[in-house]
Amino acid sequence: MSLLQGVDPLQLTAVANSLRKGMAAWGAQEPKTLEWWARDNFYLSAESSYVEQHWTPWSFQRGLLALMSHDDVPCVSVKKSARVGYTKMLLAAIGYNAEHRRRNQCIWRPTDDDASSFVKADLDPMLRDVECMRSVFPAYLARHKDNTLDQKKFIGSLLRIKGGKAAKNYRDMSIDCGYMDELSAFDNDVEKEGAPDTLAFKRLEGATFPKFVCGSTPKQKGECLIDKRWVSADERFTYQVSCPQCHQRHALTWGGKDEAHGFKFDPENPADVFHMCPHCTYPLRQSEFLALADQGEWVNERGDLYWREVESDRWAFTTADGQIVPPPYHVAVHVWTAYSPMVAWTTVVREFLDAYAKLLEGDNTKMKAWVNTTQGVVWEGEVERTEAEELKNRAEPFSLRHIPRDCLLLLAGADTQDNRIELGVWGLGRGGQMWTIDHRVFFGNPAQQEVWDETEEFLRTQEYTHACGRPQRIFATAIDSGGHHTDAVYAFAHKLKALRVHAIKGASGTERSIDNGNTRVGYKWNGRSEKHGPILWHVGTNLAKDRFQARLEVVAPGPGYVHFSNQCSDEWFKQLAGEARATVRGRGGTATRWTPDRKRVEVKDCVTYAIWLEERLDLWSPRRAKWWDQLEAQVQPEDDLFTAVPPAVSDSRETTHPTRSVGEVADSRGTLPTSREEEALGSDRWSSRL
Template identity: 30%
Template sequence: MRKVLPVSGREWCDKHFRLPAGSSQTAGRWTTMPLQVVPLNMMCNRNIRCVVFQKSARIGYSKILVGSVSCLQAQYNTNVVIYQPTDDDAKDFTIDEIDAAWEMMPIMQRIFPYLFAKNEKNTVKKKVGAGWTLDIKGTHTPKNTRRLTKSALFADEVDGWIWRFAKEGTPIKPARARLEGAAFPMERWGTTPTVAGESHIEVLMSEVDFTFRFYLPCPHCDHEQVLVWGDKDSQHGMKWENTKTSIAAKSRTAHYLCISCTQKIHYNQLSAMEKAGRWIAEDGTWTNDGIQFFSDSNEKVSTPRKVGLHCWAGYSINLSFGWIGLVEEFLSCGGDPAKLQPFVNLVLGELWEGDNAEKLDWEHLKLRREIWWAGDRKENPVHSRACILTGGIDTQDDRVEFYVWAWGVGEECWLVDHIVVLGDLSSDAMQEMAGKQLYNQYMKANGEKMDVSLWCWDAMGHKTDDVYKMSREHGKLWVIPIQGENKYGKPIASFPRKKNLKKVYLTRLGTDGLKERLYGRLNLTPKSINDPVPGCIHFPLDDDICGDEFFKQLCSASKKLEINKSGQRNWRWVKQYHVFDEALDCWNYANAALNILMQRFGFVLTEP
């Protein structure tokens, strides 16, 4: 009849939790790493209402989640719901993480008599134990966040959840409603982050009272600091020797520089540093166990109700190749935004700012103009690394504007030409003049002549029928009428399977995605004319096609967050300060043309 007193999450897991062979590097008894002590204890601490964990991969979060749920059920008979992004994710999580671990844990066999049975009390969606229930659901449909009453909500991979339901808004609110009436309501949110401005974890982190980060003492000077990646201009953070020739050679020199004494710290010193570390919030509040909290003057304070945690892969002492592997992974990105975003999200545990970051000012962009041709630019305006030309066309009441862009490997691009034909496209004379511009040829320095391989022509407005006519006359698969859709999540270019009633291939563009792509790439700085930079956008030193007006138009949009009366958050692109935006739109159209060539016609960007 003796009652067993509850223990901390760390103590319980070290005694009872087991790691399954299928989803763990080392199967068997769990041992809490110093990095995991505070997150695990916080998630099991019933005095903390909300824990929000913005984290990278490789720090054992899935195991912490299963260990926390098991601890709460074994010690407090807590009714729990675990939410995953989709039902398939929920099913896989149940099989790979929950069932696999519980089958190795004698204590779960005692409190869950149906562990090895296959019936309605033990499914991939629901577990009914001795005095508790566990539901595992996806959040892709509203019905999965209804009709449940729980004491604890564990939300995994929150940034993989749908952004909002069509009629009910964000899924966060109905998920939270499951805790109404609970004596000790607990919310536990965790994810690797995605894109700034479109991230659930970004919103959740803004709601917490404190955000704790892991401070480690320097082995040389004892100065406490948060580990950061740093950059080439910072005097501290992750460093390597750039004098080496290969990525592998540079990576082998990986080390960390202390922010205080600037001495080198090596990966094999990390474990000892973490044993002496503590988690500190912005106001100086700190804890080294997630149970007791102290002020910056070391006086004991009450437990905070809503806490945030942030941690990244540089803290993990279980990395196969240590910091060497992280540096090699970073260098392998080569400045390519498509590769950098996963690194920022999954390794650094940070929001990707590339798409939504503030754009470079148009005057700064103008200073980046280059000369890549020999002699007269008009004679050979195409860069030697370019392998294809595409064009974007914008129609106004009194003119038609043509922009030609050259593309190389990694979608590196160069502005080749800008043509303005004055007149009303509805007239036969104007259609003839505009039609002639479609057949212009452009030359490289080696004498190779290039045609524009595909045009995308804006068909919105009251010139739609005229654009359709130009497509039919000059090539239905060469001059593509396009219509922009200002809505997030739309594909870059949805090329139709068949012609519409006007006998043309009207293609819908995801203009928001195109603008994000452009503005993310404008921050890529070319190193030199001869060094390729994937995604980099190059501008010629030529006022005729690339003057002040061009750059003002290119930077004419900005992204604004709108919150409607129902609390739904939506991003909208709005004109910033310039009335015209043809340069911006035509880059979008030319890039969409490139995507159509690659997706519809199988074109591959290769070295010329």
């Protein structure tokens, strides 16, 4: 006899349904990628879409969805225009990680109002219309503590929605997935606690598979957070299609009237627009592009790394010939309006022509909006820059580590990084004429004493031979104390004060001058406390870089001219030219400042500190004329002046240590100290190091 004999079948069905529902939290779904989860489940809601319907991702979106769900790529940055579906992809990722992967998540938007608007217009409609979400979000229609404007509690996970203005919104949470929408609209420094993307990423520490996705339309050059992430990424990708004629891949670019690729059109007939292939000048029409889009692939800047579908529903990073390689840690992608099948290229051109007409009238607001939201790149405004190739082309055939005839004094600037100390040596002559002399890298953790011992040995013992045959040593050094090793720099400067080693830091706020004041500091280093440590000198870095830029514009050798050795590496020149001075309009009005447009600019930093030294030492005061005469006399090929030493520079502004007057010997024992060789700036190892 059956145990269930006589039991009402309706009751059995109810019990089975209850058991099924109760056990659902322990169920494991068949693995599925974000793309196919979205194809099967995602829905375009009426509140946030032109057309209410099930969603099919566009060609370029497939790779982005694969990146957003790839567990081995922790960081993804999307520099984009408007109208490419980024917010829709974020919504799909949120639903996927809540329903399919059960991972804790947080999304930040620039303000609390932005966060609330996102919930009302985008998130809540998605939770309502994507049916599978109801299985993990029982409170989707209820007024409940699990369903509020700042959090959604799912079965097995939690989603937080935060504004980006308050530092408290980056605390007290541990998440697996973090998203930032419109990152460039966030404050660059959140309540003086740091950059918003840095604060947000800290919330993922300890996650088994951390995923951090940032996206934004760009804004002003130098101040744009998404552009900074683009620059610092390990690899940068664009979506590329094959040319129908030459079959070589290329991305869609705007180009320009003086460039032999990109969009071409007649201003009188913007409907006749095409994209010219950079390889063979084939005129690609939008209809042809849309036909080729499904065969496109994501390719990095160098053209040697692909993000592609290697098998059905399996994506990987490969070489050009298909060999799978390990994924980068931080991947950045750029996509703009021209890729969208919903926007006609004619519309893109018409919007540009309208903005350009206003620009000719002196109104740049429409052009700025077009550059940011249609082209998806930063607005540079009034930008002053020097190109690396320009500097390299004016390099001269003289050897590094040898002092040319008119060079009379050696100054060094040093920069600390987490795994090295970099030191640039520059030569100075009358009137501010400058020469590249040396650039050294001392590898090691500045939190350990060993790397400081190597740097000290260099400053104490290194000699350079002047063209007259006389050895010369570094006269003074400035070392940056910013970063993670402030106390170590203070201790180093305090120990080597007799060698004129100065601890410096970029001035905050308004810069009054290159030499922007000082404070006395104490430090703790290697178990030792020093209450009366060195003076910390504040550097007006923008003003110092302005002076160097002005010298770069001097076209003939002589006072103010900067001489470069042709032994300097390509990387050295790129770092020297790695910043631009851009006009920034903020709440306090218009200001300009030098900002990096690449990840590494240590060479530029070192020369900036050397410029500060010449200001601190007051080298161009008329009262220094006799001192320069003495320096010049020491390198003349007559008498026995080669054995003399550079006179000390009187420093009336530094009252903590008595200094010698002009004409006195710097060191009664002879020439100033120097150091052993480490690594030349012209070497392959230097230019390719991590």
